[in-house]
Amino acid sequence: MxxxxxxxxxxxxxxxxxxxxxxxxxxxxxxxxxxxxxxxxxxxxxxxxxxxxxxxxxxxxxxxxxxxxxxxxxxxxxxxxxxxxxxxxxxxxxxxxxxxxxxxxxxxxxxxxxxxxxxxxxxxxxxxxxxxxxxANPLLKNKDGWNCFHVASREGDPLVIQYLLDVSPNIWNTESKIKRTPLHTAAMHGCLEVVKVLLERCSYEPDSRDKCGVTPFMDAIQSGNLDIAQLLLDKHMEGHAGTLKTLLSLGANLNSKDGKNRTALHMACAGQHAACTQVLLQAGLKDSPDSTGTHAQQLAKKSDLLQLFTDISISA
Known part of the structure; x- marks a missing residue:
């Protein structure tokens, strides 16, 4: 050979x-x-x-x-x-x-x-x-500013998240180089059980924004993770008032905009997520133009999405 x-x-x-x-x-x-x-x-x-x-x-x-x-x-x-x-x-x-x-x-x-x-x-x-x-040092960050907690939040195992918080209670308090938190990551990737742990054990601001102005709620909506979006909404409401008066706080939250003046409604329509769009419209979010003058409704392509806007218009 x-x-x-x-x-x-x-x-x-x-x-x-x-x-x-x-x-x-x-x-x-x-x-x-x-x-x-x-x-x-x-x-x-x-x-x-x-x-x-x-x-x-x-x-x-x-x-x-x-x-x-x-x-x-x-x-x-x-x-x-x-x-x-x-x-x-x-x-x-x-x-x-x-x-x-x-x-x-x-x-x-x-x-x-x-x-x-x-x-x-x-x-x-x-x-x-x-x-x-x-x-091993759990607080070390990679070139993007992620530590191991960011990675674990993306993968979605609540037992790993619980353990990391047990051994390093402040590990959650971290941001990537573009100011994304582990809560952003878990919300985007649909890790519902991890989001529950993060909201229970960590002190994240409900409307924490990354460098583009995107909140975890917007990430959940854009990715079609309606259960997480609802959970974040409930947490936001609970943290601001705790009574039905929180409808005002709900409005403030829903109307949050990113750096391009887009609302969560723009993201839901762009992703063609009918269920998410329905929740937002029923909660009172009004369609508005982004920085290019584009309304969320203009991004809707599916017939069920377009019908939602028609229904809202008729009921108004």
Whole structure:
């Protein structure tokens, strides 16, 4: 077998978990330092450690580290370490092995993502717990200003959210570089149970705005998440008065506009969300022009949406 064929074979044997065959092939490699210990494979530049950690083969991972003396901090073209791979794929045994061997728990890959952030993308509570118990910093931010709580809020596991709040009670008080909160993120991605936890345990302002003037309520409406929009409306009303007099506060909230002078009604119509549009119109939101002179009704294309405006006009 040629050297080139051997180089293709080694990653494949690791992916398939064929430890015995892998060891046999290693014995045929002439220069371990150049062809194994420091070798980067494919476009991503992964090392054999990356393959072992990504596919969860602990025995092979241990062999590479202990017998072949590979450096556990080797990184690929995206600056991913093997720990990132184990955390991302939820391979707890590989993750704990690397941490016990001294892997840097807060190592950064491209765009400043930590292994903890990667673990939060998979909603794996045990792996998240392992990383935090080994000293991971939950408050670190990536290049976009997201910490792990932002990531977890997008993924939608309320147990992960509850745990992160337990270990770091102020972790919710964060904004991205464009001033988006975890509540914005959860509302946009339809994570109802997470929104419930955030409203119960965190002190978000009902009308917090990002740099474009968008509130979590607007995000929910634009994404068609009517249940979340209603929940945010209820929370807004409760926080402003707590009586039927809150109809005035409701009007103020509904008429919030973004940087382009668009209301939630514009966003609901642009997304062709009939149910959301109906709630807004019945709540008293009046159609108005945005900065280009466009009314929300002009964005409505579906017949059921257009009928809502007709019905409102007739009842008026």
């Amino acid at each position: 040629t050297e080139g064929e051997t180089q293709k074979l080694l990653p494949r044997l690791i992916q398939e978990g064929k430890f015995a065959l892998f060891k046999e092939e290693i014995e045929n490699v002439a220069d371990l330092g150049r062809n194994v210990r420091q070798k980067h494979f494919g476009r991503s530049g992964d090392t054999l450690l990356h393959y072992a950690a990504r596919h969860g083969h602990l025995k092979i991972l241990g062999y590479l580290v202990e017998t072949l003396a590979m450096d556990i901090e080797l990184f690929n073209n995206d600056y991913k370490r093997p720990l990132h791979e184990a955390a991302s794929m939820g391979h707890r045994d590989c993750l704990l092995y690397l941490l016990d061997r001294g892997a840097a728990v807060d190592c950064l890959k491209k765009a400043d993502w930590t292994p903890l952030m990667m673990a939060c993308t998979r909603r794996n509570l045990q792996v998240i717990q392992d990383l935090l118990q080994h000293g």
